[in-house]
Amino acid sequence: MKKEQNSIVVENVCKSFNVYLDKSNTIKESLLSLFKRNRKEKRQVLDDISLTISKGEAVALIGVNGSGKSTLLKLMTKIIYPNKGRVITNGKLTSLLELGAGFHPDFSGRENIYFNASIFGLSRKEIDARLNDIIEFSELGEYIDNPVRTYSSGMYMRLAFSVAINVDAEILLVDEILAVGDQHFQEKCLNKMKELRSQGKTMVFVSHSMGQVKQLCDRAIWLHEGHIKEDGNVNEVVEHYLKETA
Amino acid sequence: MRIFKNLYQYRELLKTSVKKEVRGKYKNSFLGVIWSFLNPLLQLGVYALVFPLIIKSNETNYTVFLCCALIPWNFFATAVNRSSFTMVENSNILKKVYFPREILPISVVTSEAVNFIISTVIIIGFVLGFGLSITKYALLYPLILLVQYTLLIGIAFIVSSLVVYIRDLQHFIGVFIQLMFYATPIAYNAKVIPENYQWIMRFNPMATIISGFRDIFYYQHMPDLQALFTLFCIGLALCCVGYALFSKLQKGFAEQL
Structure with missing residues (x-):
């Protein structure tokens, strides 16, 4: 019964990407790279992240570029999978990672x-x-x-x-896309999302616009270098975040 | 079991992508859908002209003999070939949206199956045009089609997911299909193969399928049902193995592409 209340559960998730400095796309290259050291770097993007988002919550993910916000969002949509840990979602999920993909x-x-x-x-x-x-x-x-x-x-x-x-x-994941469109349409989108929130939909929202974040969300999670730096009331977290980055 | 639930839930996506592939193929060409008839017809014309010159054949009706084999062969060749491209072609969507990835290879094979069913008209046209008739054995057509479809789904799972990790495979597959064309009794009768090479006919799944289609349309007698049933079981097994592999590999698609 308790599970039903949670929309998204992220348990001890680690994610790292292999960054190939020269990615071998062909067998010839892979064979060659067996002999020379494969030039790749492991980049740890998320390190042991755990969080729970309950049904009807509107959560903002904030943080500087490269802090792992988009990666976390992609993990939630199951476009990519974690190296360690697991991500469980309950309910139909829509993501707006990039508009008009497809x-x-x-x-x-x-x-x-x-x-x-x-x-x-x-x-x-x-x-x-x-x-x-x-x-x-x-x-x-x-x-x-x-x-x-x-x-x-x-x-x-x-x-x-x-x-x-x-x-x-039932779950809406939005990655920083409201920046496009004119004032009128942005306003309309925000209103629509507020409406959805009042209908009890769960929302995870990545944005750099703190104004929109404060308008839309009641909880904010501050990601910094793959860790959760702060998680709590939107006004407090945003305030601390702005103080630190300013 | 999850695959069936997914496919049911995303049936609209499967339907639209099959439709898109069947229709979109010739979207910008002047003759449009006519090409789906013209293409195999021209190919058939070339082969029917060339092969009798190099292979001695005592078939009474070589063109029909060839036609019954070439059309199902094209189904096989294009389906395998296109499933090797499908992930790369759709990498744009794969990286941005979640949907059950198995939709892609399945819709490739299904759209080629639809194309095949359409071009079966050519086979029937040739059979009737050369004075043969359609007999009760033609009723076995859906059965052989099902065997081929099952086999192709299995192959498509494996090929489409492996290519993401090893891009070279695309080129190997092209060559391999060409090789298989000659290892399959399409332009010749399986009986002319010398005894010590007959194992190729036994181990080549397409040989069984091609012979099946030829039996029902050209020779008009009972196909080797036992061989077809065995092949169907192999096809099902291949689907299971293929899907297991696919589900494992699909987790890395977005990162690899």
Whole structure:
């Protein structure tokens, strides 16, 4: 029963990447590198991270560049897997790591809605039911039937965000994407996310905009060089973070 | 078991990507879908012109004889070849979004199966056009197709995941398929192979499948059901082994690509 309350459990997770200074892509190169020392470095990105995020929480991950925020987010989505420890998630999960990943430039906006939403695991019927909401939210109007390659980057982002926000996920992982789009649309996205939060969805949010973080989240986790430096009330953590980085 | 749950949940993705691959293949060409007929027809034309000159064959109807084998062979060759590219082609999505990775090789094989079913029209056209008829044995078509599909799914799991780690494999596979073309009784009859090389026919799974299709369409008699059943079991085993390997290797896809 206790498990049900938790959306995301991260247990003693370590993650390191092999950074190949000259990655051998071919057998010839791999064979050669058996003889000479393989020039690679192990880079420890996350070191023994444990955290629990309960259902309905809105959590911000903050930290300087390279502190492991995005890696932690990718581990939660199961795009990559930890070297040690484990990550457990409960409930349908949507990630907005990079907007419009998987958009097909030659297909129309409408076709891409179907394709993109199906990547998130929706069935045809479910997409049909949401289609109007998605198009309306994106404010693309008549452009929705034009090929996506003709879109401006703002339109692209609006379409992608509209799909991701309308798939009814229980867990939403957002990686610093609200920076695109005009003031009006940013505002709209924030409002939508607040609405989702009030519906009891779980949110993990990576951002460098402390204003947005404070608006949206009640808890913040400060990552520093692969460790959790501080975890607690958003206002306190942000304050300490700003003091240290200033 | 998780694979079936995943596939069911992501059925829309499977459907759209199969559709995209079947339709998108000729999207920008002038003749469009006609190419899916024209391509094998032209290839058949070339082979039907050249092979009788170099191989002595006493088949009464060499073109039909060749056609019944070449079309299923193309299904095999393109499916294996394309599954070796699928992860690299889709690396963009693989790195950004989570979805069950097994969708990719499965949709490659499935879209090629759809193409094969469409081009079966060519086989039937040739059979009828050369004065043969379609007999009750043609009803076994779905059975042989299922055997080939199962086998290909197994191979696709293994090939698509290994290529991510060893890119060279792509080139080896191309050569290997070419070699296999000659080790499979496509342009010739398996009976003309000398006794001491007959083991190739026994161990080449495609030989069994090609002979099966040829039996039902060209010779019009019962195919070797026992051999096909054995191959089906091997195919299932290969799927299990392939999936186990795939699930293990897929964890590193996003980092390797």
